[in-house]
Amino acid sequence: MIELDGLRRTYRAKGRSVVAVDGVSLSVRAGEVFGVVGRSGAGKSTLLRCVNLLERPDEGSVTVDGVELTALGGARLRAARQRTGMVHQHFALLSSRTAAGNVAFALEVMGVPRAERARRVAELLDLVGLTDRADAYPAQLSGGQKQRVGIARALAGRPKVLLSDEATSALDPETTRSILGLLRDLNQRLGLTILLITHEMDVVKRLCDSVAVMRDGRVTEAGPVTELIARPGSELAAELFPLGPPPALPDTTVVDVTVTGSGSSFVADLARRFDLDVQIVNGTVEQLAGGRAGRLRLALPGDADRTAPAVAHLRAAGLTVEVPA
Numbered sequence: 001m002i003e004l005d006g007l008r009r010t011y012r013a014k015g016r017s018v019v020a021v022d023g024v025s026l027s028v029r030a031g032e033v034f035g036v037v038g039r040s041g042a043g044k045s046t047l048l049r050c051v052n053l054l055e056r057p058d059e060g061s062v063t064v065d066g067v068e069l070t071a072l073g074g075a076r077l078r079a080a081r082q083r084t085g086m087v088h089q090h091f092a093l094l095s096s097r098t099a100a101g102n103v104a105f106a107l108e109v110m111g112v113p114r115a116e117r118a119r120r121v122a123e124l125l126d127l128v129g130l131t132d133r134a135d136a137y138p139a140q141l142s143g144g145q146k147q148r149v150g151i152a153r154a155l156a157g158r159p160k161v162l163l164s165d166e167a168t169s170a171l172d173p174e175t176t177r178s179i180l181g182l183l184r185d186l187n188q189r190l191g192l193t194i195l196l197i198t199h200e201m202d203v204v205k206r207l208c209d210s211v212a213v214m215r216d217g218r219v220t221e222a223g224p225v226t227e228l229i230a231r232p233g234s235e236l237a238a239e240l241f242p243l244g245p246p247p248a249l250p251d252t253t254v255v256d257v258t259v260t261g262s263g264s265s266f267v268a269d270l271a272r273r274f275d276l277d278v279q280i281v282n283g284t285v286e287q288l289a290g291g292r293a294g295r296l297r298l299a300l301p302g303d304a305d306r307t308a309p310a311v312a313h314l315r316a317a318g319l320t321v322e323v324p325a
């Protein structure tokens with residue numbers, strides 16, 4: 001649905017140049033929720049703005065739903081851009097217009113005839129659960145309600161793709177959950193493809209099917225969440241399921257095991273098969289949007305030589321096992 005190929009965007013300011021996006025290629029499948037994560041300054045916002053060409057990349061191509069946006073200009077680009085909705089961190093609503101007025105404004109800009117506008121506004125507000133607040137002004141709405149208006153407005157052009165720029169980072173945890181629930185619902189009901197940027201791991205856990213991790217303008221790892229965290233050394237695994245520094249335990253081998261997919265009784269199996277008193281030191285396994293996953297830190301009695309057969313057994317069973325440094 002979204003294909004980014006070799007995107008590069010450099011900013012020049014005061015004689016210095018910063019490569020904000022440095023050769024990024026990504027593929028977002030139709031109907032998935034795809035998250036881009038990374039530290040502040042990694043290039044996430046620049047990348048997102050390149051997807052609807054709010055920012056024109058210096059190099060590379062952007063194709064959305066089979067249309068190469070980077071090959072378009074003028075009216076054709078504006079028309080194509082309407083098919084991609086965008087949700088902003090700080091809502092970006094017109095304070096002088098009501099919730100309904102904000103949504104109507106988007107329709108006006110798109111040239112939707114007046115008679116149809118009222119019907120579409122009602123439909124869109126219903127979609128985001130805000131019918132009863134249609135006549136309220138932004139100052140009279142809570143953060144979550146404002147974001148619902150922002151989402152309704154983003155859906156005005158019946159987009160197949162929604163871009164979300166930190167949509168929940170200005171909201172409290174409970175409101176965040178309700179907005180994430182709404183986005184998941186829209187993704188499923190409308191088949192909407194969502195590309196979002198976030199620094200919140202909770203957003204990845206609750207919403208994302210796939211993720212790309214960015215650092216210094218580049219993508220360091222990308223793929224379906226459960227596949228990605230099962231890769232040895234995955235940065236995403238460490239961010240989603242931090243295990244901290246390993247404990248210094250004498251005559252013990254500490255191993256970190258990544259668990260994905262349906263339940264497995266590998267700890268009990270290990271204890272039985274190798275007659276080991278296995279201890280779970282730390283860890284979590286959770287139901288994520290992309291499937292069940294987690295990491296467990298185990299303490300196995302004995303040095304590396306003694307525990308090698310047990311570790312080999314876990315690896316042979318398809319588990320990712322790492323020995324923390």
Ligand SMILES: Nc1ncnc2c1ncn2[C@@H]1O[C@H](COP(=O)(O)OP(=O)(O)OP(=O)(O)O)[C@@H](O)[C@H]1O
Nearest residue numbers: 011012013018020039040041042043044045046047
């Ligand atoms: N308009 C601009 N002019 C000059 N440099 C910019 C501009 N916008 C971004 N940058 C620089 O590009 C790099 C990437 O910024 P970007 O905002 O894309 O990162 P980010 O990952 O979204 O960060 P954050 O999470 O803090 O928003 C940073 O070094 C930033 O300072």
